[in-house]
Amino acid sequence: MSTAPIQTQYDAFKQLGLKLDMSRGKPAPEQLDLSSGLMDGLDGYIAQDGTDTRNYGGGVGIAEARALFGELLDVPAAQVVVDSSASLSLMHDVVVYSLLCGLPGHAPWLSSQPVTFLCPVPGYDRHFAICENRGIKMINVPMGEDGPDMDVVEQLVASDASIKGMWCVPKYSNPGGVVYSDQVVRRLAAMKTAAPDFRLMWDDAYRFHHLGEEKTGMPNILDACAEAGNPDRAFVFASSSKVSWAGSGVAALAASPANIAWWTRHAGIRSIGPDKVNQLRHVRLLQDKATVEALMERHRALLKPKFDIVLAQFEEYLGQVPGVSWTKPSGGYFIDLVTPPGVAKRTVALAKEAGIVLTPAGAAFPYGKDPEDSHIRIAPSFPSLDEIRQAAKGIALSLRLAISQ
Numbered sequence: 001m002s003t004a005p006i007q008t009q010y011d012a013f014k015q016l017g018l019k020l021d022m023s024r025g026k027p028a029p030e031q032l033d034l035s036s037g038l039m040d041g042l043d044g045y046i047a048q049d050g051t052d053t054r055n056y057g058g059g060v061g062i063a064e065a066r067a068l069f070g071e072l073l074d075v076p077a078a079q080v081v082v083d084s085s086a087s088l089s090l091m092h093d094v095v096v097y098s099l100l101c102g103l104p105g106h107a108p109w110l111s112s113q114p115v116t117f118l119c120p121v122p123g124y125d126r127h128f129a130i131c132e133n134r135g136i137k138m139i140n141v142p143m144g145e146d147g148p149d150m151d152v153v154e155q156l157v158a159s160d161a162s163i164k165g166m167w168c169v170p171k172y173s174n175p176g177g178v179v180y181s182d183q184v185v186r187r188l189a190a191m192k193t194a195a196p197d198f199r200l201m202w203d204d205a206y207r208f209h210h211l212g213e214e215k216t217g218m219p220n221i222l223d224a225c226a227e228a229g230n231p232d233r234a235f236v237f238a239s240s241s242k243v244s245w246a247g248s249g250v251a252a253l254a255a256s257p258a259n260i261a262w263w264t265r266h267a268g269i270r271s272i273g274p275d276k277v278n279q280l281r282h283v284r285l286l287q288d289k290a291t292v293e294a295l296m297e298r299h300r301a302l303l304k305p306k307f308d309i310v311l312a313q314f315e316e317y318l319g320q321v322p323g324v325s326w327t328k329p330s331g332g333y334f335i336d337l338v339t340p341p342g343v344a345k346r347t348v349a350l351a352k353e354a355g356i357v358l359t360p361a362g363a364a365f366p367y368g369k370d371p372e373d374s375h376i377r378i379a380p381s382f383p384s385l386d387e388i389r390q391a392a393k394g395i396a397l398s399l400r401l402a403i404s405q
């Protein structure tokens with residue numbers, strides 16, 4: 001590492017004229033190529049049960065796609081709906097149907113104000129955008145190493161009936177890579193809530209997205225809720241966005257039979273049926289859990305070196321800097337770079353001047369407000385290995401310059 005003053009090092013880096021967008025966790029083109037079989041064309045458009053996938057209907061998805069996600073999520077196929085090309089739209093719609101129409105046996109959330117969600121932080125900016133844009137108040141909950149601080153969560157949900165929901169990314173959370181412990185999962189399933197129509201928005205976006213050798217498991221949230229006497233508490237979401245193609249994949253919602261019936265009723269008003277042709281070609285490609293796991297292994301082979309390079313660069317350029325730390329995720333798509341208080345925004349601005357676009361500082365918090373201004377989300381997946389090596393150095397130099405100013 002150079003001993004030149006940090007301003008000189010930063011200026012030299014800036015001279016390289018880099019142009020990199022690391023603002024979102026997008027799969028790289030080589031990852032998308034792994035699913036190029038989707039372009040090969042279908043050897044027919046008739047589903048197992050004789051459904052012509054080219055036509056309207058089949059609001060819950062074709063049987064084989066429900067079976068596939070049932071196997072992937074460890075849920076009976078009858079409790080799975082396959083719909084849409086990505087899962088965020090399903091999350092959005094669950095929130096909106098709950099606000100407007102109410103959950104089974106309950107009044108619309110909108111009929112009493114405020115409507116509040118708990119948001120473990122740092123968390124996923126698009127979850128928070130759904131709440132902010134649909135008029136739902138958000139309360140930050142601190143995230144620990146094994147999930148949200150459950151003492152805080154239990155106390156809040158037990159005492160405040162306006163708390164109708166909670167965002168959860170249980171495995172390899174965005175951005176901290178946190179994996180919920182078994183105990184956290186069971187406490188979430190069993191906790192007493194003042195709102196009888198409280199729901200866990202269980203976003204299992206990274207269920208198969210391991211970076212390490214160990215394939216982290218977790219109790220099944222639907223079973224845990226049922227065992228605790230709260231069978232309707234969780235909506236589980238997943239998609240093939242980072243398995244096949246992001247935004248052109250298939251998404252699934254899994255829930256209790258009552259919740260599935262509720263969803264089907266409301267989704268049937270929105271659409272005459274999902275893109276079943278896309279579902280069929282995905283089933284042909286992804287086949288079963290073993291095939292998906294083998295594909296994810298190939299993703300891992302492409303992603304892991306990129307994460308390793310960022311971690312190595314951070315170690316080299318930031319290892320000795322007081323107050324700086326970063327997560328070392330065993331899966332998912334992100335690294336959370338933690339800065340001393342008050343310098344994250346400035347770091348992101350300096351990185352931008354040096355040609356590296358990062359997720360805006362604060363984005364991982366409701367309303368875009370990181371109270372400490374100390375978290376930067378690093379998304380290493382999209383750029384090439386060489387670009388990532390450079391970018392991680394540029395981010396580190398930007399942070400050191402921000403601290404020194």
Ligand code: PMP
Pocket residue numbers: 025085086087088089124169174203205238239240241246247251
């Ligand atoms: N949930 C989380 C936690 C994510 O990080 C992402 C993608 N960045 C999504 C959901 C989006 O999923 P989809 O493409 O299925 O809408």
